[in-house]
Amino acid sequence: MSSFNHPSDNLEHSILEEYSIVERPEKKKKLGVLFWICVAWIGLNVIGAIFAAVLPLQNPLYENFSAINLGPSLHHLFGTDDLGRDIFARVTYGARVSIAVGTGAMVIGFGLGAPLGMLAAHRRGRFDAILTTVMYVFLAFPAIIATIAVLSFWTPRSLLKIILVIGLASVPLVYRVIRTATLNVATKDYIIAAKVQGATDRRILMKELLPNIAPVGISFLLIGVATVVTLEGALAFLGLSVNPPTPSWGNMINEARTVLASNPWLVLFPSAALCLFLLCLNFIGDRLRSHFDVTEVKL
Amino acid sequence: MLRYVAKRMVLLIGIVFVISVGSFYLIHLLPGNPATVILGFGATPEAKAALYRQLGLAHPIYLQYFTWISNVVRGNLGTSFISQTSVASTIRSALPIDLEIILLSQILAFATAIPAAMRSAKRPDGPIDRLLGAGSFTLLSIPPFIIIVLMVLFISIKLGVPHTGPSSYVSFGTDPLGNLESLSLPSITLAIGSFVVYYRILRSDLISTLQEEFITMARSKGLSQRRIMWSHAFRPSSVALLGAAGVNIGGLLAAGFVVQYLLAIPGLGYTLITAINMSDFLLVQGIVLTVSVGVVVINFIFDFIINMVDPRISRE
Numbered sequence: 338m339s340s341f342n343h344p345s346d347n348l349e350h351s352i353l354e355e356y357s358i359v360e361r362p363e364k365k366k367k368l369g370v371l372f373w374i375c376v377a378w379i380g381l382n383v384i385g386a387i388f389a390a391v392l393p394l395q396n397p398l399y400e401n402f403s404a405i406n407l408g409p410s411l412h413h414l415f416g417t418d419d420l421g422r423d424i425f426a427r428v429t430y431g432a433r434v435s436i437a438v439g440t441g442a443m444v445i446g447f448g449l450g451a452p453l454g455m456l457a458a459h460r461r462g463r464f465d466a467i468l469t470t471v472m473y474v475f476l477a478f479p480a481i482i483a484t485i486a487v488l489s490f491w492t493p494r495s496l497l498k499i500i501l502v503i504g505l506a507s508v509p510l511v512y513r514v515i516r517t518a519t520l521n522v523a524t525k526d527y528i529i530a531a532k533v534q535g536a537t538d539r540r541i542l543m544k545e546l547l548p549n550i551a552p553v554g555i556s557f558l559l560i561g562v563a564t565v566v567t568l569e570g571a572l573a574f575l576g577l578s579v580n581p582p583t584p585s586w587g588n589m590i591n592e593a594r595t596v597l598a599s600n601p602w603l604v605l606f607p608s609a610a611l612c613l614f615l616l617c618l619n620f621i622g623d624r625l626r627s628h629f630d631v632t633e634v635k636l
Numbered sequence: 637m638l639r640y641v642a643k644r645m646v647l648l649i650g651i652v653f654v655i656s657v658g659s660f661y662l663i664h665l666l667p668g669n670p671a672t673v674i675l676g677f678g679a680t681p682e683a684k685a686a687l688y689r690q691l692g693l694a695h696p697i698y699l700q701y702f703t704w705i706s707n708v709v710r711g712n713l714g715t716s717f718i719s720q721t722s723v724a725s726t727i728r729s730a731l732p733i734d735l736e737i738i739l740l741s742q743i744l745a746f747a748t749a750i751p752a753a754m755r756s757a758k759r760p761d762g763p764i765d766r767l768l769g770a771g772s773f774t775l776l777s778i779p780p781f782i783i784i785v786l787m788v789l790f791i792s793i794k795l796g797v798p799h800t801g802p803s804s805y806v807s808f809g810t811d812p813l814g815n816l817e818s819l820s821l822p823s824i825t826l827a828i829g830s831f832v833v834y835y836r837i838l839r840s841d842l843i844s845t846l847q848e849e850f851i852t853m854a855r856s857k858g859l860s861q862r863r864i865m866w867s868h869a870f871r872p873s874s875v876a877l878l879g880a881a882g883v884n885i886g887g888l889l890a891a892g893f894v895v896q897y898l899l900a901i902p903g904l905g906y907t908l909i910t911a912i913n914m915s916d917f918l919l920v921q922g923i924v925l926t927v928s929v930g931v932v933v934i935n936f937i938f939d940f941i942i943n944m945v946d947p948r949i950s951r952e
Contacts, residue, residue, distance in 0.1 A: 470647075477651045479886030479931045483658070485893070486924040489912040490665040567779045571894050574781045575909050587781070594785055594898065598793045608782045616777035623773070 372624045375617035382614055386432040395423040397430040397584050408602060415606045419596055424603065427584040428610050434578070434585035435614065438500055438569040439562040445504025447558060450511030455542055455550070457512075458519035469516070472509040480506040481568065488577045496579055499572070503565055511561070518553040519546055552629035559622035563615045570611055586611040640943065648936050652929055656708070659925040660701050663917060675717055687717065713922035718914050723922035726907060731926075733903035736808075737819055737892055741826035742881070748827070749834035750877075754865050756835075757842035765839075772832045780891040784825045784898050791821065805901045822895040826888055830881075837880045841873040875946045882938030886931045 385392065400422055409416045415424035457465040487502050488494060522528065523546065531545050572578040573587025581588055586607045593603035675683055695703070707714070713723035756765040792801035799806055799817040806814035845851065846869055854864045893905025900906060904923055911919040 473647070474651050474654055477932050477935060478655060478658070479889070479928055481886060481890035482924060482927050482931070485890070485908070486659070486662055486920065487665065489920055490662045490917065492666070563777070570779050571781055571890070574894055575897055576913065590781065590785060594788075597785065597789055601789055604785055604789065608785065612778050612782060615779070616774065619773070619777050 368624060368628060372621065375620045378613065378617045379621070382432050383436060385429045386436050389426075389430050389433065392429070394426040394429055397422060397426040399423070416600075416602045418593065418603050419600070424589075424606050427589060428586070428607055431584040431586045431589055431607060431610070432614070434496065434573075434583070435566045435569055435587075435611070437496060438503065438578075439566040441500035442504035442507060442565045443558055443561050445501065446507035446511045446561065447554070449505075450508040451515045451554065453508075454512040454515030455519045455546060458516045458523055459538065459542060459546065465516075468512075472512045475509040476513065480510075481571075484568070485572070485575070485577060488572065494577065494580070499569065499578055503568060507561065507565070511557070514557050515550065515554060518550040522546055522549045552625065556622045556626040556629070559618050559625070563618040563622070566611070566615060566618070637943070637947070641940070644936060644939060648932065651932050655928045655932065656705055656925065657701065659921055659928065660704050662921050662924065664697075666917065683717070708925070713925070714918045716911075716916050716919045718911075718916040718919075723919050726919060727904065727922055727926050730902060730904045730907045733819075733896075733901060734889065734892055734905065737822045737826065737896075737901075737903065738885075738888055740819060740823035741830060741888070744823060744827035745830035745834055749831045749838060750870075752831075753835050753838035753842055754870075756839045757846060757869075758861070758865070760843055768835065768839075772835050775828055775832045778828075780825050780829055781894045781898070783828055784821060784895045787821050787825065788898070802899050805899070818899075818901070822892065822899060822901060825895050826891055829891055830884055830888065833880055833884055834877060838873060838877050841876040842869055845869045845873045871945070875942055878938060878942050878945065882935050882942075885934050885938075889927055889931065 415428060417423055418427070453468060457468050484502050484506050488499065491498060491502070528541065528545055531541050536545070569578055569585070570587035570590075573585045574591045576588075576591065578587060579585055581592065589607040590604055590611075593600070593607070597604055675687060711724055713727070715722050716726070719726070752768055756768050759765060788801060791797050797817070798804075799814050800821050804818055806818045808815040842865075851864060851868060854868050859868075889905075892903065893908060895901075896903045896905035897909045904927065908920060908923045910916075911923070
C-alpha cells in the first residue's frame with residue numbers, strides 16, 4: 338500500500354551503478370527538522386496518555402450541567418460537550434486507547450509474525466513453503482471485515498480483546514513484510530560467508546539478519562501502528578471498541594456527530610488530534626525508510 | 637496459462653473453505669448457549685427448537701458445519717429471528733448500494749489519479765510533483781470516518797446541498813439524480829482514499845518505466861509526449877495499478893461500512909452495524925460470509941485481468 342520510492346534516489350542510484358567508477362560518498366544524511374517535530378509530537382502524546390491522571394486536567398468523566406456545549410475558552414481549552422465534560426481532558430485521555438491498541442496489537446503482530454518470517458526466509462524449503470501458503474490464505478481474508486465480525490460476536494468487548502484480535506489479524510502481513518526483507522538480506526555475500534564459517538542458525542539470525550532488517554522492521558512498525566490506530570478509530574466510530582463513557586478519539590467523533598450542526602468543535606478537536614498523530618507516525622516511518630535507503634521492500 | 641489458472645483455482649477453493657469455516661464458527665464465539673443469546677431470554681421453547689433444528693445445534697460440531705454449508709450452497713443463509721425475513725433477501729436488496737458506491741468511487745479515483753500521476757512522473761521533484769506528493773501524504777493520514785464527518789459538516793450543513801445529509805438516501809428507482817446526489821459524499825470519501833493509493837503507486841511505477849530503453853527509443857522516433865505516456869508507458873505501469881486496485885477492494889468495503897453508517901444509507905455496511913447493535917447474529921454471519929467471499933473472488937478476477945495485461949507473470 339505505501340510504496341514511497343523516491344524517484345531521485347532511484348535515478349541517482351542507477352547512474353552511479355552504471356558508471357561504477359564513482360564511489361558513492363558516505364554523506365551524513367539529515368533527518369530534517371520536520372522529522373524531529375513529529376517525534377516530539379508523538380512523544381508528547383505518549384507522555385500525555387501515560388501521565389493523564391497526574392496532569393492538572395479536569396476529570397474527563399465529570400459532567401457539569403451548568404457548562405454544556407461551551408466553545409473554547411481559557412477555562413475549557415477545547416470547550417465542553419453536551420454533558421458539560423471538558424474536551425481537552427477527554428482528548429488527552431482518548432490518546433490512551435489509541436496508543437494502547439496501536440502498540441499492543443503491533444507487539445502481538447511482530448512478536449509472532451517477525452520471528453516466523455525471519456525463520457522462513459532463513460530456512461527456506463518445505464517449512465517456508467507451507468508457512469507462506471498458510472499466511473497467503475489468511476492474507477486473502479479481508480482482515481478488517483474479520484476483525485469487525487469477531488468483535489461483534491465475542492462479547493463483552495474489552496480493550497484486551499480488541500488488541501488481541503487486531504494483533505492476530507496483522508500477523509500475516511507482518512510475516513510477509515519481514516520475510517521479504519529477510520530474503521533480500523539472506524542472499525548477500527556476508528551471510529553466505531557466515532554460513533561457510535560454520536556460524537549457528539541462532540547466530541546468523543540474531544547477529545547478521547536481525548540488525549540488517551531492523552530499519553525495515555521499525556519503519557513498517559510505525560506505519561503499522563498508524564494503521565491500527567485508524568482501524569481502532571473506525572471500530573470506535575461503529576461502536577465496536579471500548580464502551581462509552583471511556584473516551585477514545587473514535588467514539589468522541591461518533592458521539593459528537595449528532596450535534597455536528599450546533600457544536601462543530603466537538604468533532605474538530607478529536608479529529609485534529611487523531612489526524613496529527615497519524616500524520617506524524619506516517620511521516621516518521623516514511624522518513625526513516627528513505628533514510629536507511631530501503632527501496633526494495635514493497636509493502 | 638492454464639496451469640496458472642488451475643493453481644489459483646485450487647488456492648481460491650482453499651481460501652473460500654477457510655472463510656466458510658471461520659464464518660460458521662462465529663456463532664460459537666457467543667458466550668453461553670447460542671440459541672439463548674440469539675433469541676433472547678424471553679424466547680418460547682418452540683422458537684428455540686426451530687433454531688436448534690436450523691443450526692443443527694444438537695449434533696457434533698462437524699455435522700453442524702455440514703448442515704450449515706449445505707444450506708449456504710443452496711442460497712439459504714437462514715431466517716433472521718429479529719426481523720423474520722430471510723437473510724439472503726436482505727443481503728440481495730442491500731448489496732447494489734455498496735456496488736454503486738464502489739463503482740462511482742473507483743471511476744472518480746481513476747479519473748483523478750491517472751492524470752495526476754502522469755503529471756508528477758513527467759517532472760519528478762518539480763513543483764507540481766511536490767505539491768501532489770505532500771497533498772497525498774496528508775490525505776493518507778485522514779481516516780475515512782473523519783473525511784465524511786467533515787464533508788457532512790461543510791457540504792450538507794453549511795452549504796445545504798440536498799440529499800447529502802444523514803438519513804436522506806434516495807433510491808435509484810424513485811429519483812436517479814437524487815440517488816446520485818445522496819451517494820456523492822460516500823463516493824467522494826472512498827475516492828479520496830483510493831486516489832492516494834493509486835496516485836502513489838502509479839507515479840513511482842511510471843517514473844521507473846519512463847527510464848526504460850523503449851521509451852528512449854520512442855522519444856528518438858519523435859513521438860509526442862502524450863503518445864509516449866499513454867500508449868508506451870501506461871500499459872506496463874497499469875499492472876501495478878490493477879494490483880493495487882484488487883488489494884484495495886477489502887479496505888474500500890470496510891470504509892464504505894463506516895460511511896454508510898454515518899449517513900444511514902441502507903447498504904450492506906449500515907445493515908451490518910444495525911444487525912450487530914440489535915444482536916441479529918444470523919444476519920451478521922450472512923453478511924460477513926458474503927462480503928469475505930466477494931472480496932476474495934474479486935481479487936481472483938483482478939489476478940486474472942493482470943495476467944491478461946501482462947502474460948509474463950504466469951510464466952514465473
